[in-house]
Amino acid sequence: MTTASPNLPHFPHAATGASLQTPLHSLHLELGARMVEFAGYQLPVQFAQGLMAEHLHTRAAASLFDVSHMGQLRLVGADAAAALETLMPIDVLDLPVDRQRYGLLLNEQAGILDDLMLVRRSNDFLLVVNGACKRADLAHLQARIGERCEITPLAGQALLAFQGPLAVDVLQRLVPGVGQLRFMDGAAFVWEGSELYITRSGYTGEDGFEISLPDFMAETLARALLLHPEAAPAGLGARNSLRLEAGLCLYGNELDENTTPAEAGLLWAVQKARRAGGEREGGFPGAARLLAQMADPALRRRQRVGLRALERVPVREPAPLCGADGRQVGQVTSGLLSPSLAQPIAQAYVEPPSAAPGTRLQALVRGRRVPMEVVAMPFVPSRYYRG
Amino acid sequence: MSVQFSKDHEWIDSADAAAAVVGITVHAQDALGDVVFVELPEVGKTFAQGEVAGVVESVKAAADVYMPVDGEIVEVNAALRDDPSLANSDPLGAGWFFKVKLSNPAQLDALLDEAAYTAFAQSA
Numbered sequence: 001m002t003t004a005s006p007n008l009p010h011f012p013h014a015a016t017g018a019s020l021q022t023p024l025h026s027l028h029l030e031l032g033a034r035m036v037e038f039a040g041y042q043l044p045v046q047f048a049q050g051l052m053a054e055h056l057h058t059r060a061a062a063s064l065f066d067v068s069h070m071g072q073l074r075l076v077g078a079d080a081a082a083a084l085e086t087l088m089p090i091d092v093l094d095l096p097v098d099r100q101r102y103g104l105l106l107n108e109q110a111g112i113l114d115d116l117m118l119v120r121r122s123n124d125f126l127l128v129v130n131g132a133c134k135r136a137d138l139a140h141l142q143a144r145i146g147e148r149c150e151i152t153p154l155a156g157q158a159l160l161a162f163q164g165p166l167a168v169d170v171l172q173r174l175v176p177g178v179g180q181l182r183f184m185d186g187a188a189f190v191w192e193g194s195e196l197y198i199t200r201s202g203y204t205g206e207d208g209f210e211i212s213l214p215d216f217m218a219e220t221l222a223r224a225l226l227l228h229p230e231a232a233p234a235g236l237g238a239r240n241s242l243r244l245e246a247g248l249c250l251y252g253n254e255l256d257e258n259t260t261p262a263e264a265g266l267l268w269a270v271q272k273a274r275r276a277g278g279e280r281e282g283g284f285p286g287a288a289r290l291l292a293q294m295a296d297p298a299l300r301r302r303q304r305v306g307l308r309a310l311e312r313v314p315v316r317e318p319a320p321l322c323g324a325d326g327r328q329v330g331q332v333t334s335g336l337l338s339p340s341l342a343q344p345i346a347q348a349y350v351e352p353p354s355a356a357p358g359t360r361l362q363a364l365v366r367g368r369r370v371p372m373e374v375v376a377m378p379f380v381p382s383r384y385y386r387g
Numbered sequence: 388m389s390v391q392f393s394k395d396h397e398w399i400d401s402a403d404a405a406a407a408v409v410g411i412t413v414h415a416q417d418a419l420g421d422v423v424f425v426e427l428p429e430v431g432k433t434f435a436q437g438e439v440a441g442v443v444e445s446v447k448a449a450a451d452v453y454m455p456v457d458g459e460i461v462e463v464n465a466a467l468r469d470d471p472s473l474a475n476s477d478p479l480g481a482g483w484f485f486k487v488k489l490s491n492p493a494q495l496d497a498l499l500d501e502a503a504y505t506a507f508a509q510s511a
Contacts (some may be wrong), residue, residue, distance in 0.1 A: 051446045052421040237447050314424050314444045336446055338424040
């Protein structure tokens with residue numbers, strides 16, 4: 001028996017317990033997907049080609065990912081931008097219409113509750129949040145700024161990511177004009193009578209698009225994209241290996257409520273207006289702590305780094321990392337053999353003195369010590385289209 | 388028939404009891420996905436049935452390789468080290484893992500034949 005307030009909007013198809021299906025479920029099965037449970041949904045981890053082939057295809061051509069499990073939230077109201085700034089350390093007020101920005105919801109200790117993408121549209125903000133966090137995010141937003149703007153979960157809306165250097169060529173054939181978008185631009189388009197809201201973004205390090213559209217159109221668009229020889233379906237496995245090569249964080253691995261944006265290496269997401277001395281300095285949860293950590297790196301307990309293994313042994317989370325004296329100085333948060341580099345790579349948190357590129361560490365893998373080196377990220381150069 | 392299967396998803400071809408061949412099954416490599424790394428045991432090392440004799444890693448997961456019988460490692464497949472994808476492309480042939488000298492051939496009696504293994508793998 002639920003006691004939730006009837007006034008609290010929720011994601012109708014995101015109940016607890018039962019495994020949910022996205023609008024592309026039957027298409028995934030038809031395409032031979034291996035399905036797994038993820039964020040409460042049945043989603044394809046890979047298709048017949050396999051993770052490696054899907055990963056390399058994304059870097060070379062164009063891959064279609066179903067990310068409909070992610071939460072889409074719409075915020076409406078004259079005060080919505082200012083309200084969002086009370087929850088995130090980013091510049092929302094100055095975000096132009098049809099521009100997108102990466103944002104972080106923080107708690108009072110500057111710990112990260114979720115990371116998200118927000119885009120200012122002509123009449124609202126569209127937020128795309130992590131599937132596993134979406135109900136908590138909605139409750140958080142509703143409790144903190146629900147009085148200041150109208151918050152609606154877009155439950156009947158699917159989300160497709162179309163990623164890779166040829167994605168623009170294919171999508172342009174269906175939706176003329178998308179090629180004019182630059183990285184982190186968004187725009188509304190009409191396709192077959194339905195509205196698509198398309199942003200030039202993604203989470204693979206490649207040029208590409210995320211397409212928000214009504215559930216009932218998702219399969220039609222997916223099939224239309226996959227008819228083109230450049231396009232192929234890809235699963236969550238490739239999405240994870242691509243984002244890791246791109247040096248991007250995964251919530252739950254690199255980010256959690258005990259990690260601050262400074263420790264996570266995400267200060268690029270804190271715009272000048274919100275920093276010390278900025279026009280709207282602070283004013284977000286955990287501001288005192290985050291601004292202090294920005295001013296004095298010694299206040300950061302640990303730092304996110306990239307690592308490259310010097311032997312061909314995959315090093316996975318949560319492998320401990322030791323310094324030259326054998327003392328543990330950190331832990332791997334995501335690791336795999338990079339399909340693009342054919343070399344083991346990882347992201348990890350280490351004590352700040354061990355975070356400088358070139359530092360040699362040893363990962364403990366099944367009792368063996370695997371030498372690793374701290375390296376700059378991304379591991380594979382990003383190819384965003386900046387016009 | 389000399390090829391048998393364990394419930395840990397290894398196969399063993401014991402036509403030559405002095406050098407029985409061991410690998411992972413079609414079902415196992417399919418469940419793992421693209422194999423990118425294998426760790427093989429040392430030649431001369433002795434294992435009991437069920438002990439971990441190696442590791443096979445795909446892009447997404449690592450899995451132990453268990454000894455299907457008691458015995459001593461007499462040879463390992465060096466080609467698999469250089470090209471771990473052989474475990475995917477030819478798991479029952481060129482993708483073999485190691486050869487073992489059986490110290491208790493009676494253990495073979497308890498392993499599964501192909502039909503029983505197929506039924507087991509499908510129900511698991």
